[in-house]
Amino acid sequence: MTSNHRAGFACFVGRPNVGKSTLMNALVGTKVAITSSKPQTTRRAIRGIVHRPDAQLIIVDTPGLHRPRTLLGERLDSLVLSTLTEVDVIGFCVPANEKIGKGDRFIADKLGAVKKTPVVAVVTKCDLASKEQIAEQLLALSQLAEFAHIVPVSSESGDNLGPLADVLISELPESPPLYEGGQLTDEPEQVLVGELIREAALEGVRDELPHSIAVVVDEMLPREGRDDLLDIYAHMFVERPSQKAIVIGHKGERLRDVGTRARKQIEALLGTRVYLDLRISVAKDWQRDPKQLRRLGFYD
Ligand SMILES: Nc1nc2c(ncn2[C@@H]2O[C@H](COP(=O)(O)OP(=O)(O)OP(=O)(O)O)[C@@H](O)[C@H]2O)c(=O)[nH]1
Incomplete structure (x- = not known):
């Protein structure tokens, strides 16, 4: 194993329906490889692992981010925030074909509070938008907050998924794999x-x-x-x-x-x-x- 192998955790956040689940599945592929885990790994539900020779990107689930209307909502929010501080990189998903709205701004604000974790803005569903719309969305995001990177993708066509994985992996710490490879399961x-x-x-x-x-x-x-x-x-x-x-x-x-x-x-x-x-x-x-x-x- 090379010394600069990277491994760590990522999660995706965003309003409902922006394409988070589809994106995670597209990144991971249809087969998930998991065998025994090493003890220091996360307590969060694992959605999938991207295995590469140079890196292991472990994608975990985050409970939904909601605008808190109730105390329960607030508690849920603090749970979400604690998840966000446990991962190495956060993917903030916004669809290319919808203007940035209140819900997105609310989440962006919350992410701004998680100072230690880099945030990658992901423009999803690019196959549903024109080039101009995508360019506008990239610009709008760059004005919304300080993101480590902004990457447009389409889970439907597979466009730019490789570069997105590269960018997420670039934010992971150097580490040997946290999960054993091999053993693909159906x-x-x-x-x-x-x-x-x-x-x-x-x-x-x-x-x-x-x-x-x-x-x-x-x-x-x-x-x-x-x-x-x-x-x-x-x-x-x-x-x-x-x-x-x-x-x-x-x-x-x-x-x-x-x-x-x-x-x-x-x-x-x-x-x-x-x-x-x-x-x-x-x-x-x-x-x-x-x-x-x-x-x-x-x-x-
Ligand atoms: N055309 C197109 N549709 C997409 C793409 N990604 C997701 N969708 C569709 O958008 C809808 C919502 O996608 P999900 O992945 O369920 O969205 P989500 O953000 O996980 O939604 P929640 O679970 O409600 O938070 C589904 O109907 C997907 O098929 C994409 O890249 N292109």
């Missing part, structure tokens, strides 16, 4: 869902059981007759009965809590309501059994 969602459950289960007990929890997602299927609800059946494995007791907690309270937190993260990731059936079993000494390890999704 079931990225299933793998991601397993990661989210494991993260939720580890929260608060990381010191006691750092590497002793594995998660297998057995099945993910839409509830019959409903298109807005996904049933997920997952299994957590620990190595010993004493660890099972820790994860379950007093009267099952902790396990319920893990389920609720994981479910919320999964819903945010998949954009659908989720029913999560989460079981826990003891798989004796799974860490020492290579076959079990592979089955549980560990490739180290």
Whole structure:
């Protein structure tokens, strides 16, 4: 590995419907490569990873930025702001075919407060705008705030996605890859869902059981007759009965809590309501059994 390999986290913000999800998917491609993560990595839901020989760009989800009308809205906002300070670069998305409005200005103001994180303005949906419109939008953005870069793209045609990745990567710190490469999966969602459950289960007990929890997602299927609800059946494995007791907690309270937190993260990731059936079993000494390890999704 070369010494100037870069790796880090990016997130995309912007009004609803400006093309954030489409852009993230276009950058990452259809397949998501995730295997075991190294412990220092983010707690946020991972949308995908751009793997290149020279860099690893990890794109995380941000909860929506809203104009706060309620206290809850304000709390949500501070959550968003804390996410923004945890990433290495922020992509601020504005569509090429709509004039900059109040909503965009509100978000730009918020981003201005996140001094430490560089912001790249991304003009999305350029295939829907004329050259003049795109030029106007670039100018309007340059007058709106101080951006590290301004990049016009189209997720639809793929125009300029490579240069956008270059620019985002240029803002990442020098670092070896944070996630193991290799192992492409056809079931990225299933793998991601397993990661989210494991993260939720580890929260608060990381010191006691750092590497002793594995998660297998057995099945993910839409509830019959409903298109807005996904049933997920997952299994957590620990190595010993004493660890099972820790994860379950007093009267099952902790396990319920893990389920609720994981479910919320999964819903945010998949954009659908989720029913999560989460079981826990003891798989004796799974860490020492290579076959079990592979089955549980560990490739180290
Ligand atoms: N023509 C065109 N349409 C696009 C492009 N990017 C996104 N869209 C469309 O714009 C709409 C909104 O895109 P999303 O990616 O869902 O937008 P979003 O910002 O993630 O929306 P929220 O999840 O509501 O925040 C969808 O209908 C996309 O198909 C693009 O580059 N060109």
